Amino acid sequence: MTNGNDFVELEECISNPGFTEHGAEESRDSTEKNRGTTEENRESTEETRDSTATSVDPTGGGQQDACTEYTQIKPYAGMPKEVLLLYSSQARYRVPRQILFWLLILCVLALVALTITVIALSPPCLGWWRASPLYQIYPRSFRDSDGDGVGDLKGIIEQLSHFEYLNIKSVWISPFYRSPMRDFGYDVEDFREVDPVFGTMQDFEELLAQMHNRGLKLIMDFIPNHTSDRHRWFNLSRSRDEHYKDYYLWTDCNATAPRPNNWVSVFGNSSWTYDEVRGQCYLHQFLKEQPDLNFRNPHVRREMIDILRFWLEKGVDGFRMAAVKRLLEASHLRSEPLTDPSKPPEAFPSQWELHHDYTTSQLGLHQLLQEWRAEMDVYSREPGRYRFMVTESYDHEEVDKTMMYYGSPLVKESDFPFNFYLLDLPRNPSGLWVQHLVLLWMSNMPAGRWPNWVVGNHDNGRIASSAGRGYTRVINMLILTLPGTPTTYYGEEIGMENINIPHSQIQDPAGKYNPSAGRDPQRSPMQWTGDMNAGFSNVTNATWLPVHPDYSSVNVETQKADSGSVLAQYRLLSRLRQSELPLQRGWFCPVHADTNVFSFLRELDGLDHAFLVLLNFGKEATVTDLSAVAELPDWLTVVMTTASGAGGRRLPKASLPSEAGEGLVLQYSSGRRYHARPDARCFVSEKACYLRVVNLLYKC
Ligand code: NOJ
Ligand code: MG
Secondary structure, three states, rough: OHHHHHHHHHHHHHOOOOOOOOHHHHHHHHHHHHHHOOOHHHHHHOOOOOOHHHHHOOOHOOOOOOOOHOOOEEEEEEEEOOHHHHHHHOOOHHHHHHHHHHHHHHHHHHHHHHHHHHHHHHOOOOOOOHHHHEEEEEHHHOOOOOOOOOOHHHHHOOOOOOHHHHOEEEEEOOOEEEEOOOOOOEEEEEEEEOOOOOOOHHHHHHHHHHHHOOOOOOEEEOOOOOOOOHHHHHHHHHHHOOOOOEEEOEEEEOOOOOOOOOOOOOOOOOEEEEEEEEEEEEEEOOOOOOEEEEEOOOHHHHHHHHHHHHHHHOOEEEEEEOOHHHOOOOOOOOOOOEEEOOOOOOOOOOHHHHHOOOOOOOOHHHHHHHHHHHHHHHHHHHOOOEEEEEEOOOOOOOOOHHHHHEEOOEEEOOOOOOOOHHHHHHHOHHHHHHHHHHHHHHHOOOOOOOOOEEEEEEEOOOOOHHHHHHHHHHHHHEEEEEEEEEEEOOOOOOOOOOOOOOOHHHHHHHHOOOOHOOOOHOOOOOHHHHHHHHOOOOOOOOOOOOOOOHHOOOOOHHHHHHOOOOOHHHHHHHHHHHHHHHHHHHHEEEEEEEOOOEEEEEEEEOOOOOEEEEEOOOOOOOOOOOOOOOOOOOEEEEEEEEEOOOOOEEEEOOOOOEEEOEEEEEEEOOOOOHHHHOOOOOEEEOOOEEEEOOOEEEOO
């Protein structure tokens, strides 16, 4: 055992490591020096020095023995702190310790620096609304769970696995608010209730919970422009309740000829209707049962924000903002100019015969959207809960107006305005025309924003019918390989087509006014199986609209079993889009367009593989020669074709064959990038590059 005195001896020996090896004299000298530093300790212990210490021979011999003894002691487990400290100050322990310490610090700093660099260089992850196609459900027609012939929320719950099958994460459900259904839910009686035909609020909450459990996002329709004439606000407004009297747009008019100006409703006829209760006319840009709200009234603005909050708090993931260009009207109520000024002013114009200078896109509209966006941003701050906004505005040739809904670099509005230009595709199906429509969006979109593509919805005839069944697959391939978010209207994944509706069975108010403008044909029940009612409704025979007669072959169940079906190809493309970086966020470069073919590249810097997409929208089979595209290698590999040929084939770039309506995705490797060409017309959103050595995607 050691005691305090032993430590002094030990200290002496340790601080004089040469003591036992050199002469006593020399050792004593150095001991003397050291002694100076420990003089005080020594004094305090002098008197209590034990026999071991006093036995040190003054000549040095005894001390030498003692030190030999001490230095032979190895550090041992459980040694007291003092002993440990004495050893640890020895150079042979101290130096390696310090080296290790600094090495550790260096490693930590290097790791921190590396982490910061990787984070700083990493491109932002693609938000959910970018990463997945957007699927639109028209709830009356998706799946009827209670057998009344009309689809409902529980029916959607029953079919949620369909989205997993398709690799789709974002689902937009058209309105299910309480409504008298004059415009099938777009005439809202209560923005905070679910219509009984669709189920209950509990069903909605169950649907949302189940969707979130499966990683799916739910987008609702938000319909701010108007309410139903059965809404409580309208009843209070027509009876001139002090608070509600200006919730809508009222003006004096003649009860027998109620036309304060020439404004017309989208569904036809004047947009003014005389109300006997109030003795004035009210404005409705759609049906007379859909009075327009007055957004110049701050109470109305507040009400609509509260409604947004109501659903955001329930947890919905986004809104499709309906008919936004009509939110405000000019207060002066002057008649709109005629497109054909030679027409007599008293003639009743259609909506196509007026310049809608006073009823659409009025000053203040974007401010409203920005307010809503800001409100949604508040709810987007919860981690992983980004709330998405898409706006609906048909601006046709006025593409600049559409692009304004993206907002400015400083003030954001929608994540994207719907791109409806591809709906025009059947007008002139050709490679050149499709290229024109695609570039219309890409070249007008503000820098850095995210594109999107719509080829169908509940308001427009199914493009598979207008373009022709033979083009369904190539159209799906187009929207799933272009940059941006594709929208798929229910049934497009199996190639559903319009139904024929006899005049006597027309349901849609627009169709009742003008049968050729009716929207029933594209709203027929979803075709799930070859069973009764296409599996849409198991009980009743009377579905709200007839099922398409082709349902025995065009249905989900049959197509799941067929690897060459429209559905199988949709699924393959959706997976490819999700798994391939060049398709998700690579450059888009058109390389060829003619009467038949439109062809483009998707490439990402640093990645050695890229894709060539070749789509034949024409009426003939053709062979495309891309030998002028020097960046392409001579041979490319077919990843998939919409025709019957197998993937894996190699095709020469000088001779790429395609059938009418065929689409091909080809893969190739090349060190050369087309977008780097000085004459290239390429586009990229969310640009990123790939660093192969460390398998890293970075901002570039
Ligand atoms: C936009 C909707 O998409 C359409 O279906 C509806 O008729 C109008 N808003 C009017 O509510
Ligand atoms: Mg309005």
